[in-house]
């Protein structure tokens with residue numbers, strides 16, 4: 001272990017404390033545990049602009065407001081939406097296993113996924129119940145017509161019938 005690395009049980013404490021802080025924040029009232037956990041653990045890769053959101057001062061003195069996109073619309077990580085996830089993981093239990101262990105380079109997952117860019121595993125510091133809460137939240141997300149990411153390969157292209165009807 002390097003000096004600046006946390007021991008595994010310290011990681012659990014730090015992460016669970018962060019969740020408790022977010023859960024207690026009034027800004028998160030009305031959000032499910034799954035959504036709060038999603039925003040804490042997943043949004044930086046799976047929601048467009050999540051990490052950049054907020055007010056940013058420009059060198060000229062003016063400021064710009066960056067808004068995060070729709071939850072699960074994709075960013076670095078693949079877009080997550082009900083339509084694609086129900087096909088990738090027809091059984092939620094398989095999606096829970098995937099989120100626990102993460103993806104490995106060139107290793108297939110789900111019905112047509114291929115690990116590539118680096119989906120980390122969360123099973124070492126989130127509880128099974130928390131991962132299930134996140135997965136159930138993510139499985140309710142609607143497809144975003146303005147999906148921004150194609151990161152991650154698919155073994156077969158999305159079937160035409162999964163296209164959103166207006």
Ligand code: HEC
Pocket residue numbers: 038041042043044045046076077078079080084085088095098099103104110113114115116117118119120122134135138151152153
């Ligand atoms: C560091 C960036 C990153 C984080 C954080 C992250 N993911 Fe991912 N995720 C990815 C990438 C990249 C892929 C595509 C697979 C690959 O290449 O590894 C992916 C793929 C997925 C998939 C499969 C989607 C599909 O249709 O193939 C699911 C489900 C998923 N992530 C859920 C989550 C959840 C839930 C969390 C939070 C607990 C999370 N991810 C956190 C980067 C991330």
